[in-house]
Amino acid sequence: MTIADEKFCKVYFANPEKEDIKSFEGFINKENEDFVIKFKSTEIIDDFFSENGRILYVLIDNNKCTFYEIDKYSFTIYNEYLVYNFYSKKMLYGIFSVNPNEEKINELVVDFENLNLLFSSHTIEHKIENRKNIFDNDAEKIIYETDNFFIDILIWHPLKLSHDFVDIKTKTNIKFRYKTSINIFDALNNLDYFLSFVTFCSNNVFDYNKVDFFAGDKKFSLEKATTITTPNLNLFALSHANIANFEQIIKSIYKNKQFLQFIFNQYTKTSVQQKNKLLNADVFAQWISVIELVFDKYFKKIDIKNFEETIANLKTIINESTELSEEQKKIAINRITGILDNPLKEKIVKILESANGIYYNIDSTYLDKSSTFINKILNTRNLGTHPRNYKPKDIFTQLEIDKLNCLFKHVVFIVICKNLGVENFGNYYYESIKYFFDIINYKR
Numbered sequence: 001m002t003i004a005d006e007k008f009c010k011v012y013f014a015n016p017e018k019e020d021i022k023s024f025e026g027f028i029n030k031e032n033e034d035f036v037i038k039f040k041s042t043e044i045i046d047d048f049f050s051e052n053g054r055i056l057y058v059l060i061d062n063n064k065c066t067f068y069e070i071d072k073y074s075f076t077i078y079n080e081y082l083v084y085n086f087y088s089k090k091m092l093y094g095i096f097s098v099n100p101n102e103e104k105i106n107e108l109v110v111d112f113e114n115l116n117l118l119f120s121s122h123t124i125e126h127k128i129e130n131r132k133n134i135f136d137n138d139a140e141k142i143i144y145e146t147d148n149f150f151i152d153i154l155i156w157h158p159l160k161l162s163h164d165f166v167d168i169k170t171k172t173n174i175k176f177r178y179k180t181s182i183n184i185f186d187a188l189n190n191l192d193y194f195l196s197f198v199t200f201c202s203n204n205v206f207d208y209n210k211v212d213f214f215a216g217d218k219k220f221s222l223e224k225a226t227t228i229t230t231p232n233l234n235l236f237a238l239s240h241a242n243i244a245n246f247e248q249i250i251k252s253i254y255k256n257k258q259f260l261q262f263i264f265n266q267y268t269k270t271s272v273q274q275k276n277k278l279l280n281a282d283v284f285a286q287w288i289s290v291i292e293l294v295f296d297k298y299f300k301k302i303d304i305k306n307f308e309e310t311i312a313n314l315k316t317i318i319n320e321s322t323e324l325s326e327e328q329k330k331i332a333i334n335r336i337t338g339i340l341d342n343p344l345k346e347k348i349v350k351i352l353e354s355a356n357g358i359y360y361n362i363d364s365t366y367l368d369k370s371s372t373f374i375n376k377i378l379n380t381r382n383l384g385t386h387p388r389n390y391k392p393k394d395i396f397t398q399l400e401i402d403k404l405n406c407l408f409k410h411v412v413f414i415v416i417c418k419n420l421g422v423e424n425f426g427n428y429y430y431e432s433i434k435y436f437f438d439i440i441n442y443k444r
Helices: 046-051 128-137 184-202 246-255 257-272 281-298 304-319 326-340 344-355 372-385 398-420 434-440
Strands: 007-012 024-031 034-041 056-060 063-078 081-093 104-113 139-145 149-156 171-183 210-215 218-224
Touching: 007 034, 034 063, 104 184, 139 246, 171 184, 184 210, 184 246, 184 257, 184 398, 246 257, 246 398, 257 281, 257 398, 281 344, 281 372, 281 398, 304 326, 344 372, 344 398, 372 398
Parallel strands: none
Antiparallel strands: 007 024, 007 056, 024 034, 034 081, 056 063, 063 081, 081 218, 104 171, 104 210, 139 149, 149 171, 210 218
8 A cells, every 4th residue: 555645543552453443533644754653642551552562553544554653743732632643664464463564464565666687698689569568578487596585576677669768667576485474674674785795796776665574365565655756877787697506596695695795795895885975994994894704714724723822822822921001912912813713915916806806906015914005005994993193095995995895895795796606797887996996006
């Protein structure tokens, strides 16, 4: 149900299916990024609202709705009435639920327009006589399986005519079919994670206003007040042309969800949402941490066991020292362990080497642990995490930091995609990454 205009409604502070409770007559509308439920009362309702877990039950045209994640409410005095406004970004449509997040479902279905053709094996050429039945006959269907669910993807491609372009957008329908029932909170988490993977591969955020849930013969929906913006589809995207076995990729990202979710979200946070802003030194330090995580996941680390006896002896010497303070002893021990567990310089160099030559080329003299380039990376990161006195020539400027953040995002993209099985990176547009070429001495 799309709420575009003001609608009459009845409001309850408890589930009317469970108990006989007074209703309030009011109206619902959408304002900016919120659903707003407005009604009047002669009573102060603070006690009702605090007792029910901040959930409102609303009847709209006799259709059941549950509003949860109520952000705020306000009231004004009008004659003898109190006029209340409740604000929520999410609405469960078709159900009264005491605990919305714990509702069990078997299927989740969501539609998108202009979703990047990440999963498409081809683009369909249409003739004019095919237009009538395009949504029935020309859908491309792809099914992926993970340990816990199937993902069905149905794509209707845009029409292409021989002399003109017919403006029918790409339509994508995605269905999650669960092998055992799951609560909607976990199902939405799986969907959001899936979209963070799409963002990671395409550099465009995709969101949804409505998700349909199916539980046996019961159907209900989640609707969000968020306004969806149209993404720009102009960056490299994975496809069957790049990957030999896409189903293995899908399985892999869910098996490694705990590790990859942070990476994907960090990519979204800094690559897309901050696209038009200079990224600061704090974000720079975050990307250094991401590089360390990626190194620890995909590259061979020094085996600390080989040095356990040496470390133990050094710890004893440090702890028995009379010249060092207790704080200095702790710092010294931590630094010894850090030096043995692959120095940060080595991790950065290995990561850059792994991605080098795919979208860009870094001069080999830059990729040396003693190079000015690598040392400036470390100095700039250290300045943000534990400030020291550095000369300007030893650290990067704000503009250079922004360019390096851009570089790090693409480096991580390359390394993870390679480990997910990507074989071909030839579809990337030069315009999208030329921004940081001068910082790495790009050579054609």
